[in-house]
Amino acid sequence: MNWVKMKITFEQEKKVIVALLEKMNVPNEQARFTAEVLAEGDVRGFASHGLLRLPYILNALKRGTIVANAEVKIVKETPATALLDGGHGLGHYVAAKAMQTAIEKAKKVGVGAVGVNNTNHFGIAGYYVEMAVRDGMIGIVTTTTDALVHPWGGVEPLLGTNALAMGFPTEPPAILDMAMSVAARGKLVDAMKNGQKIPESWAVDSEGRPTTDPSEGLKGALSPFGGPKGYALAFAMELLAGSLVGAGLGKGVDGTLEPVKGYSTKGDFMIVINPDVFASTKEFKERTNEYIKEIKSSNKAPNVKEIMIPGEPEQKTRTKNLAEGITIGDAAWSEIEKFANELGVELKSLL
Amino acid sequence: MNWVKMKITFEQEKKVIVALLEKMNVPNEQARFTAEVLAEGDVRGFASHGLLRLPYILNALKRGTIVANAEVKIVKETPATALLDGGHGLGHYVAAKAMQTAIEKAKKVGVGAVGVNNTNHFGIAGYYVEMAVRDGMIGIVTTTTDALVHPWGGVEPLLGTNALAMGFPTEPPAILDMAMSVAARGKLVDAMKNGQKIPESWAVDSEGRPTTDPSEGLKGALSPFGGPKGYALAFAMELLAGSLVGAGLGKGVDGTLEPVKGYSTKGDFMIVINPDVFASTKEFKERTNEYIKEIKSSNKAPNVKEIMIPGEPEQKTRTKNLAEGITIGDAAWSEIEKFANELGVELKSLL
Numbered sequence: 186m187n188w189v190k191m192k193i194t195f196e197q198e199k200k201v202i203v204a205l206l207e208k209m210n211v212p213n214e215q216a217r218f219t220a221e222v223l224a225e226g227d228v229r230g231f232a233s234h235g236l237l238r239l240p241y242i243l244n245a246l247k248r249g250t251i252v253a254n255a256e257v258k259i260v261k262e263t264p265a266t267a268l269l270d271g272g273h274g275l276g277h278y279v280a281a282k283a284m285q286t287a288i289e290k291a292k293k294v295g296v297g298a299v300g301v302n303n304t305n306h307f308g309i310a311g312y313y314v315e316m317a318v319r320d321g322m323i324g325i326v327t328t329t330t331d332a333l334v335h336p337w338g339g340v341e342p343l344l345g346t347n348a349l350a351m352g353f354p355t356e357p358p359a360i361l362d363m364a365m366s367v368a369a370r371g372k373l374v375d376a377m378k379n380g381q382k383i384p385e386s387w388a389v390d391s392e393g394r395p396t397t398d399p400s401e402g403l404k405g406a407l408s409p410f411g412g413p414k415g416y417a418l419a420f421a422m423e424l425l426a427g428s429l430v431g432a433g434l435g436k437g438v439d440g441t442l443e444p445v446k447g448y449s450t451k452g453d454f455m456i457v458i459n460p461d462v463f464a465s466t467k468e469f470k471e472r473t474n475e476y477i478k479e480i481k482s483s484n485k486a487p488n489v490k491e492i493m494i495p496g497e498p499e500q501k502t503r504t505k506n507l508a509e510g511i512t513i514g515d516a517a518w519s520e521i522e523k524f525a526n527e528l529g530v531e532l533k534s535l536l
Numbered sequence: 537m538n539w540v541k542m543k544i545t546f547e548q549e550k551k552v553i554v555a556l557l558e559k560m561n562v563p564n565e566q567a568r569f570t571a572e573v574l575a576e577g578d579v580r581g582f583a584s585h586g587l588l589r590l591p592y593i594l595n596a597l598k599r600g601t602i603v604a605n606a607e608v609k610i611v612k613e614t615p616a617t618a619l620l621d622g623g624h625g626l627g628h629y630v631a632a633k634a635m636q637t638a639i640e641k642a643k644k645v646g647v648g649a650v651g652v653n654n655t656n657h658f659g660i661a662g663y664y665v666e667m668a669v670r671d672g673m674i675g676i677v678t679t680t681t682d683a684l685v686h687p688w689g690g691v692e693p694l695l696g697t698n699a700l701a702m703g704f705p706t707e708p709p710a711i712l713d714m715a716m717s718v719a720a721r722g723k724l725v726d727a728m729k730n731g732q733k734i735p736e737s738w739a740v741d742s743e744g745r746p747t748t749d750p751s752e753g754l755k756g757a758l759s760p761f762g763g764p765k766g767y768a769l770a771f772a773m774e775l776l777a778g779s780l781v782g783a784g785l786g787k788g789v790d791g792t793l794e795p796v797k798g799y800s801t802k803g804d805f806m807i808v809i810n811p812d813v814f815a816s817t818k819e820f821k822e823r824t825n826e827y828i829k830e831i832k833s834s835n836k837a838p839n840v841k842e843i844m845i846p847g848e849p850e851q852k853t854r855t856k857n858l859a860e861g862i863t864i865g866d867a868a869w870s871e872i873e874k875f876a877n878e879l880g881v882e883l884k885s886l887l
Contacts, residue, residue, distance in 0.1 A: 265616035266646035266813045295617035296649040296807075300814045323780070336831050338840040343831055351772045359775070361768040393837025411762025417712040417846035420831075421702045424710070428823040429674070431815035435827050456647075456807065462617045463651045464782035472779040476786050480687050480694055480771075486744025489689040495768035 191518040192510040193536060198224040198236055200535045201521065205239065206275075208528040209246040210253040215278040222277040222308035227511045230502040233371045234309045236513055240520040241443035242275070242305075250444035251275060251305055257282045265294045268430060271304030273448045280307040280453055284316045284324070287457040291322055295462030300430030301453040306330075306441045311362035311496070313455065314352030318360070321466050323458040324352045327422045329432060329451045330441040334366050335406035337416035340393035342406040343435045345451075346370070347422035352496075354460070355473045360496030365419035366407040373399040373407075425454040542869040543861040544887060549575040549587055551886045552872065556590065557626075559879040560597040561604040566629040573628040573659035578862045581853040584722045585660045587864055591871040592794035593626070593656075601795035602626060602656055608633045616645045619781060622655030624799045631658040631804055635667045635675070638808040642673055646813030651781030652804040657681075657792045662713035662847070664806065665703030669711070672817050674809040675703045678773045680783060680802045681792040685717050686757035688767035691744035693757040694786045696802075697721070698773035703847075705811070706824045711847030716770035717758040724750040724758075776805040 193201070202220035207213065219242070227235030245251035255274025259267050267286050271279035283299045290297025307313070310326045317324025330345035346364040353359040368387045376383050377399040385395040388402030396402050409415030427434040432452020440449030460469040477494050485492060513521075525532045544552070553571035558564065570593070578586030596602035606625025610618050618637050622630035634650045641648025658664070661677045668675025681696035697715040704710040719738045727734050727750040736746040739753030747753050760766030778785040783803020791800030811820040828845050836843055864872075876883045 261813055263646040263813050266810075268814050294645070295614040296647055298647040298809060302815075323776075335837075336834065336843050336845075338837055338843045339831070340835040340837055343834055353772070353775055355775075359771065361772055363765045363768065389837065393835065393840070410765050414714045414761050415765075417714065420710065420846055421704070421712055423827075424704055424706075424820075424824055425674075425809075428820050428827065429809070429811055429814050431819065434823055435830060458649060458776075458780070459617075460780055462612055462614050463619050463780045464653075468782065469775075469779050472785055473775055476774075476779065479786060480690070483687065483694055484691040484744065486686075486689055486691055486740065489744070492687050492689045494687075495771055 191513040191515070193513060194510050195224050195228050195507055197536050198227060198511060201532065202236070202239060204530045204535060205243060205521070205524055205528060206246075208530060209243060211246070211275065212254055215254075215275050218278040218281045219275045222281075222312045225312050226309045227513075228503045228506040229309065229311075229499040230506070231309055232514065232517075233369060235511075236521065237517045238306065238308070240524060243524050245305075245444045248445070250440065250448055255279070259286075265290055265296055266298045267300075269299060269301045271301055273303050273305070276305035276307035276451075279304040280313050280326075281316065283453060284313040284326070284455055284457070287455050288317055288320050288322060291317075291457035291459040292320075295459045297457045299455050302430050302432040303448065304451065304453060305444065305449045306451065307453065309362060310348040310350035311352065311360050311499070314350045314360060314362075315358065317457045318352040318354045318358045321354045321460070323354070323460060324350070325456040325458075326350045326453065327426045327455070328453045329423060329426045329438045331438055332436050333370055333407045334409050334416075334419055335389060335393070336420070337409065337413040340389060340391065340406065344409070344416070344419040344423050345438055345441075346407065347419050347426065349418070349422055353473065354466070354470060355477055356470070357477075357494070357500060358496060359473075359477070359494050360499070362496070362499070363410075365409055365415055365422060367410045367415075368407065370403070370407060373402050377403065426452045430454055542864040542866070544864060545861050546575050546579050546858055548887050549578060549862060552883065553587070553590055555881045555886055556594060556872070556875055556879060557597075559881055560594060562597070562626065563605055566605075566626050569629040569632045570626045573632075573663045576663050577660045578864075579854045579857040580660065580662075580850040581857070582660055583865065583868075584720060586862075587872065588868045589657065589659070591875060594875050596656075596795045599796070601791065601799055606630070610637075616641055616647055617649045618651075620650060620652045622652055624654050624656070627656035627658035630655040631664050631677075632667065634804060635664045635677070635806055635808070638806050639668055639671050639673060642668075642808035642810040643671075646810045648808045650806050653781050653783040654799065655802065655804060656795065656800045657802065658804065660713060661699040661701035662703065662711050662850070665701045665711060665713075666709065668808045669703040669705045669709045672705045672811070674705070674811060675701070676807040676809075677701045677804065678777045678806070679804045680774060680777045680789045682789055683787050684721055684758045685760050685770055686740060686744070687771070688760065688764040691740060691742065691757065695760070695767070695770040695774050696789055696792070697758065698770050698777065700769070700773055704824065705817070705821060706828055707821070708828075708845070708851060709847060710824075710828070710845050711850070713847070713850070714761075716760055716766055716773060718761045718766075719758065721754070721758060724753050728754065777803045781805055
């Protein structure tokens with residue numbers, strides 16, 4: 186086994202995560218949800234939302250800023266809505282519970298809208314809309330992050346990258362999952378480490394000037410995608426998953442990378458729509474599947490091999506990684522080894 | 537009175553529209569809704585969604601492809617949702633009825649989701665979310681248009697410009713209202729007429745190559761804003777206001793400029809959220825208003841005079857135009873005069 190360039194399977198990754206979380210007194214169900222979402226992040230090629238996150242989570246569990254055995258409580262409820270208090274628990278588990286609640290409501294009254302506060306980073310937003318899709322529903326999920334994005338015309342980071350995911354029960358499932366910034370902060374960090382320049386559209390420096398220097402961009406703020414439109418969307422998501430659900434807002438959102446100073450103040454908001462209360466699930470699927478075929482078989486631009494629907498590129502990566510295994514970066518793996526030694530988990534027995 | 541460069545007030549525009557529509561047997565209530573939304577389009581600076589549209593509407597009323605005295609029917613209903621059949625009526629009236637239905641449901645169960653088919657172009661999407669905002673609610677509205685936008689990597693127009701509007705009860709009201717294309721088709725037509733080039737990001741030619749020639753762009757397709765992200769959003773809106781609600785999809789959406797061949801096949805989808813079932817309306821407003829102040833007083837990029845929240849630029853234009861009057865283009869006004877003569881409406885008595 187090569188401990189320097191680590192390659193593990195999807196199932197192995199989940200086993201490692203569950204084993205480490207259980208040593209931190211996380212109940213098995215909660216550990217399994219967390220492992221599932223992190224491993225799904227890795228197989229889809231979002232390493233920043235995969236195993237890389239586990240050390241931050243383990244540190245926060247030690248510190249008590251993530252609660253190992255949190256109970257998710259319904260604070261307010263109507264037949265179509267719920268506000269959940271995540272009890273500062275693992276964000277993946279809390280968000281999965283929230284999505285289950287939204288799905289149940291949509292099954293009964295056609296739509297379910299659920300807000301969540303007192304929770305933590307939940308990994309890839311796309312995971313939760315897929316839960317709805319598996320039940321034949323349309324899922325919409327948004328969440329806040331620490332403020333990294335500038336308002337249009339502004340300089341200061343006052344908006345989160347605020348993922349928006351939408352999923353549709355189609356063939357293949359159409360899964361949109363996007364951040365409100367042009368590029369992730371991690372890409373600027375990587376460019377800086379590698380001595381590379383960044384495209385001018387990615388970030389502004391601390392004076393608000395577009396910059397190609399990643400270190401200047403990191404001192405300034407990330408730019409919203411699509412100019413003022415992306416800013417408007419980032420703003421809307423900030424309100425939905427922030428002040429609407431009683432979570433933090435703007436600079437008041439803290440701890441989405443790692444809750445250090447105290448509990449994370451991020452929030453989530455999700456909507457599930459049951460197609461059966463509109464045209465019908467059958468009609469929705471049949472007509473949309475035809476439309477997808479039409480898009481995929483339409484004329485391609487020069488040098489384009491395939492026109493894809495939202496979510497298809499990630500599914501291709503997932504299929505490849507499920508077959509070939511997930512490559513874990515050296516630094517990330519040595520962090521895992523460190524925790525395994527400390528917590529008395531024998532990694533070899535899991536791989 | 538200068539009949540060549542016509543300038544009219546907001547109230548005059550509404551009177552003219554109501555008078556002409558009533559001559560086409562449109563009931564007063566429906567005429568007033570239509571006039572209100574068209575005039576709101578003009579005062580905000582969206583001439584393409586204002587009086588300019590009236591001749592298309594009048595032609596369709598003559599032809600019978602817009603039904604003058606349509607009845608909006610509820611086809612399916614739950615406490616939280618409704619599917620409406622607009623009876624091929626005036627889109628503005630139908631959408632306003634749909635929004636009223638969604639607001640009523642959100643007042644009762646916290647969220648209301650309403651789909652609409654058999655309807656027509658409804659003007660500016662922002663108008664309807666403002667109806668929710670006036671009732672202290674959050675409004676989300678989307679709608680389909682004739683296919684004008686290419687999928688990412690594609691060449692053919694297979695997606696509508698599909699407006700997405702979101703409104704929040706804040707001070708000032710935050711109103712996002714955007715098309716999924718970088719630029720409106722009308723801007724390419726204007727550039728062509730004026731012999732101007734267009735930015736490379738606006739459109740592709742019929743081979744899928746980015747073009748600066750507006751006539752080539754008009755033969756090709758409009759590009760989605762923000763690259764693949766805008767494509768994914770346009771796709772999602774196409775499904776929500778299309779196959780979900782039993783309306784047309786892709787090339788199957790017809791008649792949003794003017795229903796010529798038959799009834800328009802566009803659809804609408806809207807969601808209203810009552811902040812009181814989440815944190816609370818009071819908390820939502822107070823905290824968001826503070827956040828808006830923080831954004832507006834934050835540091836500005838070079839040459840930026842004011843940082844605005846979504847909807848503020850349009851409100852500034854609206855205030856100016858309410859005070860100074862609305863300039864109506866010569867061609868548009870001569871069309872109105874033509875219809876007025878034909879229908880026996882004395883415009884001078886209304887101005």
